[in-house]
Amino acid sequence: MDIPSKKYGFFTASAMVVGIVIGSGVFKSAGDVLNASGGDLPIAILAWLIGGLIIIISAYAFSIVALKKTKSSGIIDYVDDMFGPKLAYLVGWFMQFVYYPVLVGILAWLAGDVTNTLLGLENAVWPLTAFYFTGVYVLNLVSPKIAGKFQVSAMVVKLIPLALIAVVGLIAGLFNGNTLTAISERATNVTAGTGAGLAAAVAVTAFAYDGWILALSITQELKDAKKNLPRALILGSAFIVAIYVLFFIGLSGVVSNNEAIVNAGSLDTSIIAAERLFGVFFGNLVSVMILISVLGTLNGVNMGAVRGMYQIAVRGVGPRPDQFTELTKADAPLKGGLLSFAVGVLWLGLWYGNFQGWWGGFIDTSVLSIVFLYIAYILVYVDIFKNFDELPTWKRYGVPVLAILAALYLIYGAFTSAPLMFVYFAVIVLIILGIGILLYGPADQAVKTES
Numbered sequence: 089m090d091i092p093s094k095k096y097g098f099f100t101a102s103a104m105v106v107g108i109v110i111g112s113g114v115f116k117s118a119g120d121v122l123n124a125s126g127g128d129l130p131i132a133i134l135a136w137l138i139g140g141l142i143i144i145i146s147a148y149a150f151s152i153v154a155l156k157k158t159k160s161s162g163i164i165d166y167v168d169d170m171f172g173p174k175l176a177y178l179v180g181w182f183m184q185f186v187y188y189p190v191l192v193g194i195l196a197w198l199a200g201d202v203t204n205t206l207l208g209l210e211n212a213v214w215p216l217t218a219f220y221f222t223g224v225y226v227l228n229l230v231s232p233k234i235a236g237k238f239q240v241s242a243m244v245v246k247l248i249p250l251a252l253i254a255v256v257g258l259i260a261g262l263f264n265g266n267t268l269t270a271i272s273e274r275a276t277n278v279t280a281g282t283g284a285g286l287a288a289a290v291a292v293t294a295f296a297y298d299g300w301i302l303a304l305s306i307t308q309e310l311k312d313a314k315k316n317l318p319r320a321l322i323l324g325s326a327f328i329v330a331i332y333v334l335f336f337i338g339l340s341g342v343v344s345n346n347e348a349i350v351n352a353g354s355l356d357t358s359i360i361a362a363e364r365l366f367g368v369f370f371g372n373l374v375s376v377m378i379l380i381s382v383l384g385t386l387n388g389v390n391m392g393a394v395r396g397m398y399q400i401a402v403r404g405v406g407p408r409p410d411q412f413t414e415l416t417k418a419d420a421p422l423k424g425g426l427l428s429f430a431v432g433v434l435w436l437g438l439w440y441g442n443f444q445g446w447w448g449g450f451i452d453t454s455v456l457s458i459v460f461l462y463i464a465y466i467l468v469y470v471d472i473f474k475n476f477d478e479l480p481t482w483k484r485y486g487v488p489v490l491a492i493l494a495a496l497y498l499i500y501g502a503f504t505s506a507p508l509m510f511v512y513f514a515v516i517v518l519i520i521l522g523i524g525i526l527l528y529g530p531a532d533q534a535v536k537t538e539s
Contacts, residue, residue: 164183203220206379271340275346
């Protein structure tokens with residue numbers, strides 16, 4: 089088996105953390121966080137800081153694991169090493185049938201929403217959503233190489249609209265007094281109800297901060313990984329927190345709290361801010377960059393989605409592993425990708441139902457799918473203080489305990505924001521995992537792949 093060379097340094101690892109995490113979430117979540125905080129801007133800012141602290145602690149805990157398990161990469165491998173193949177299979181099953189398809193659908197909807205606004209169309213959001221949703225699957229299954237090149241290009245664009253709105257909006261807000269007004273005056277049109285509060289607002293930030301764990305995939309290729317991996321994860325995450333908070337404050341300089349809440353859940357708040365700061369033409373240019381950022385995130389998540397079933401099948405478990413490990417001439421797992429597409433359509437239908445009032449409340453699958461993954465993270469944290477006996481006390485006990493508390497707080501926040509919707513989602517997840525258990529099958533014949 090070939091062993092990858094040590095070719096990446098601290099700056100590459102840090103750039104990977106920043107590039108993966110920063111995407112559509114911060115543009116979508118501004119109004120959501122403010123609404124969940126009860127319309128109180130200082131509480132919302134605190135929520136962004138606490139949400140950022142959670143990913144810093146979580147990333148540091150995972151860096152401890154990554155340095156010990158250098159031959160593994162990612163949550164599924166870690167759970168497999170620590171708790172065995174069956175539990176790892178369930179984590180992979182959750183990611184394949186919940187996490188990935190949920191996020192692909194919502195990101196396609198966000199891309200459709202911003203495109204609808206940019207083109208000045210009426211009621212074209214869902215047709216555009218279908219276009220982006222189908223298109224990203226076609227791209228990744230027909231030409232994975234082009235999809236990879238697009239991912240690199242989109243990453244460069246992501247920081248531009250964030251930095252522009254953060255800096256210019258902050259300066260404008262201080263001069264026109266809007267920022268101080270937003271800080272001192274609570275919004276009057278809050279819709280979060282009894283679930284509003286700090287914990288609920290922190291849970292909403294999970295969507296914007298998601299993705300940091302994917303940076304662990306290059307652990308084996310890092311120079312001086314013992315020093316560079318923790319530094320990259322911590323400093324890269326800290327940079328993200330700083331730019332998010334500045335962006336959020338910058339928005340308040342040109343968009344009132346009430347306006348942000350009216351546009352919660354969409355990218356309209358960011359688009360309005362861009363137009364007010366830079367005029368219609370340059371504002372639209374910034375909005376196009378936001379669209380590219382969303383499409384980059386959509387493509388990145390879809391790259392994982394089409395490979396999810398392959399990652400399960402290659403272990404020799406699940407339904408028909410011999411079928412789901414087949415690759416096309418373009419080196420794409422077609423059957424797994426088509427299954428992911430079908431599951432994604434179902435989750436997209438659930439998201440559509442939110443806007444039609446079908447469920448008696450809003451099931452925010454964008455947040456819940458991420459928060460539920462933190463349950464798997466807790467398994468990894470527990471194993472640190474159980475089996476990493478070579479570590480000093482702080483790393484063996486202090487870090488994982490803090491990470492567990494952070495994960496539990498995130499889960500608690502998601503529950504308190506909408507308890508009934510949380511239960512609905514949990515029931516759906518349990519049914520999906522139950523089906524996965526029934527289809528686990530014997531793993532007496534591993535699927536062989538060439539390295």
